[in-house]
Amino acid sequence: MLDTLKLDEVVEFAENPEPRCPCVLLLDTSGSMQGERIEALNQGLLSLKDELVKNSLAARRVEVAVITFDTSITVVQDFITADQFNPPILTAQGLTTMGAGINKALDMIQERKSQYRNNGIAYYRPWVFMITDGEPQGELESVIEKASERLQGDEANKRVAFFTVGVENANMTRLNQIAVRTPLKLNGLNFIEMFVWLSASMSVVSHSQLDEQVALPPIGWGSV
């Protein structure tokens, strides 16, 4: 009787949606990013996609969104799983409305979470990865202050993990005042290494089981 009963063949599994691991890339496309910098950033985005799809679980679980901030805020890519992500080719122009960009990123995360909840999709703590070569410019000081306050509240309540990366001439002191986590300074234009790290980190997170505090890979592409 037992010989004919192979559990492996008779037990069927529930089809639940994969848990999601949302990550917003909040990218400075102001005029100062023109030339080498924006090209290096575009290359970096390609490597992010390449790296994420190497890991089949991460490819299905990590959701990427891309927001740019210059004189205006543009959602270049709404949340999409890594396997469907087509990296955009960005161009640079205009001012640096960082406060509005931060608000947009936090809005999108809030909205995405409620979509997850409405569809019974489990999720990991969302990440925002902000990259800039400058500081807020072209916005009222009060807008930036409010965005910063909101960001600090969201970090304190674990609604988001917000990382800031400064490129070359970025005003690190100013960035440090805006974000909670210490901003990292990118070595040169080493975007590729940075995005490879981001991919590895998201992969670790998207594999983590319930309850695990994950240790992220060491950072070789920047410094505090």
Add this chain to the structure above:
Amino acid sequence: MNTFRQISQWRVVAASVCGTSHLKNKQLCQDAHDWQILPNNVLVIAVADGAGSASLGQVGAKIAVEAAIAHLAYQEISDEILAQDLLLSDLLTQTTLVARKSVIAEAAACNHEPHDLATTLIIMLATPFVVAVSQIGDGLAVAQDSTGGLSALTVPKCGEYINETTFLTAADALNTAQIKVWREKIVNIGVLTDGLQMLALNMIVGEPHKPFFLPLFAFVAQTEDKLIAQEELVKFLCSERISQRTDDDLTLVIAAFHH
């Protein structure tokens, strides 16, 4: 202890196996389970999942299940207790407290903080006519009645994020416990840790996935040789079909009662 098992009409098969991610990292299995059949067809089961983030999660899990079963085995579980939901709930709460104390005492004895031994804990007490469960953290306990009704007695409880849950060692652990008493003619029960919950539960509606449980229940009901059955269950838990879907440690305890 075999005396009870021979005259009992409960058939039980249980296994904990190490997940592929833990094998890769040379970690030990952090799941643990224990069970016993007490007089009068009272089946007690404890299942625990030691926290991956805790340095001694596997120790916490093992101590929690052993303390829980040892405590229940020494209680006189009278008809009066079995007849009253409140007394049954109290018994499980007491047992959870005992398990918690044992884990904290072990932490102190080996100079660790309680959270180093963090673990979830599910305790089930089942008779042919009632099943009671207490659960801290994630995992799942189900029961099937004689009419084929399959009920999730508990649901996985995690924080907002899927990689957060509550543990037995947390200060407010007892307040977060899910306790449920279900009075039906009980035919089957199942208890599992979070590694299997995505396969066993329809997460959107929060209901057990019947095509998952029914073949397992049919299997345990037909069990003649305990060792062969356990081998088969381990083989199933280690099968490629499962490891493609989950890389976590897995524990499954299933039982059938012949009325």
